[in-house]
Amino acid sequence: MMKEYKVSVIVPCYNAEQFLTRCLDSLVNQTLEGIEIICVNDASPDNGIAILRDYEARYPNVVVIDLKENVRQGGARNRGIEIARGEYIGFVDADDWVDLQMFEKLYNKAKETKVEVVSCDYEIVNQLGRVQLGKLPDRSDIYGTITEQTRPEVILTTGSICCKLIRRELLERTHLRFPEQIFYEDNCFNTILGVVLETYAHLPQSLYYYFDNSDSTTRKRNSMRIADRFKSLDLQLDYMQSKGLELKYASVINYIVIRTLFNTVTSYLGTSDEPDRKVLYEVHKRLKLQVVPENGRNPYVGRLFSSREKLHLMLFRFSPRLYMTFREIKRSLRLRKHKSFLFCG
Known part of the structure; x- marks a missing residue:
C-alpha cells in the first residue's frame, strides 16, 4: 500500500547545482511530519542529479525524477504532480529556500480553516544578502469561502505559486496543470487557480525566501x-x-x-x-x-x-x-x- 503524506513539495531542478544543498536542507529539515519531497531533474546539464541522488539515498521521503528531455519548469512541476501523494501540494524553486516551519504552519492553517489554498508572505534576498519584504495586501475579508464579489481580489492578490499550499484534490478535480515548454507558466496557472478555487486563506508571515539570482534562467530577459x-x-x-x-x-x-x-x-x-x-x-x-x-x-x-x-x-x-x-x-x-x-x- 502506497504511503500517504500530508504535503508533497515539488522542486524543479535545472542548472541549480550550486544552490541545491541550501534548498534541500531547508526541506528535509522541515518540522512537519509526513512531508514528501519530489525533485524533478529537468535534463539539467550540470551535476545536480548527483546531489539529488545523494539526498534520495539518505532520506526516505525524497523522490527523484530524472527527465531525459527538458520540459521547462511547467513540465517538471506537472511530472511531480502526477506522482504526488500528499493531501496538499507545494512548490519550491531550486535556487530558493524556505523557513523550517513553513509547511507545518501552512498545513495547520489549511486544516484549521478547511480551505483548498493557503498562502504566505515572502522575502527577496539578493546576492549581497540584502532582504526585501514581499508582503501581500491585508485582505482578511476575502479569506474563507470565495464569493462572486471577492473572487476578482483573489485572482489578483494571491501572490506567487511558491508561496502556496494547494489541496491535491482541487488539482485533480479541475485538471489544472502548468503550461509546458514556455516561461511565465506560473502566471497562467495562478490566474486559472484564482478562478477555480472555492476557499482560500492567507498566513501573514514571511516563510519563503526568493534568491534574486541575476544568472537564473527565470530572471534573464530576451x-x-x-x-x-x-x-x-x-x-x-x-x-x-x-x-x-x-x-x-x-x-x-x-x-x-x-x-x-x-x-x-x-x-x-x-x-x-x-x-x-x-x-x-x-x-x-x-x-x-x-x-x-x-x-x-x-x-x-x-x-x-x-x-x-x-x-x-x-x-x-x-x-x-x-x-x-x-x-x-x-x-x-x-x-x-x-x-x-x-x-x-
Whole structure:
C-alpha cells in the first residue's frame, strides 16, 4: 500500500547545482511530519542529479525524477504532480529556500480553516544578502469561502505559486496543470487557480525566501522569453473566453493584460542594452487594443498601479518612441549625477 503524506513539495531542478544543498536542507529539515519531497531533474546539464541522488539515498521521503528531455519548469512541476501523494501540494524553486516551519504552519492553517489554498508572505534576498519584504495586501475579508464579489481580489492578490499550499484534490478535480515548454507558466496557472478555487486563506508571515539570482534562467530577459510572456497571457485569455468569463471579469482581465504588458516593457528595457524595437511595438499594439471597461476607468489599474507606473504607462501607450527618449534622458541624468559624485569624492 502506497504511503500517504500530508504535503508533497515539488522542486524543479535545472542548472541549480550550486544552490541545491541550501534548498534541500531547508526541506528535509522541515518540522512537519509526513512531508514528501519530489525533485524533478529537468535534463539539467550540470551535476545536480548527483546531489539529488545523494539526498534520495539518505532520506526516505525524497523522490527523484530524472527527465531525459527538458520540459521547462511547467513540465517538471506537472511530472511531480502526477506522482504526488500528499493531501496538499507545494512548490519550491531550486535556487530558493524556505523557513523550517513553513509547511507545518501552512498545513495547520489549511486544516484549521478547511480551505483548498493557503498562502504566505515572502522575502527577496539578493546576492549581497540584502532582504526585501514581499508582503501581500491585508485582505482578511476575502479569506474563507470565495464569493462572486471577492473572487476578482483573489485572482489578483494571491501572490506567487511558491508561496502556496494547494489541496491535491482541487488539482485533480479541475485538471489544472502548468503550461509546458514556455516561461511565465506560473502566471497562467495562478490566474486559472484564482478562478477555480472555492476557499482560500492567507498566513501573514514571511516563510519563503526568493534568491534574486541575476544568472537564473527565470530572471534573464530576451526576445524569446518576451514571446513566452505573450503566450502565457494568451493562454489566460483563451481560458477566460472558453469559460464565458470575458464579460463577467472584464476589469480583472483588462488589468492582467495591462500589468503583463507594462511589466514586459519595464523588465525588458531594464535588462537589454539594445532592445528589439519590434518587441516594444508588439507590446504597444497589444496595449492599444485594450478597451478599458468601467467607463474608461479600471478600478484595479487605479488602485494597484503606483503614480509613477501610471505615468510610464500613459507615456508608453501614447508613443513608444517618446517613452524610449524619456528613459534615455533619465538614464543620462543618473549617469551624470553618478559621475559628478565620484569626481567630488
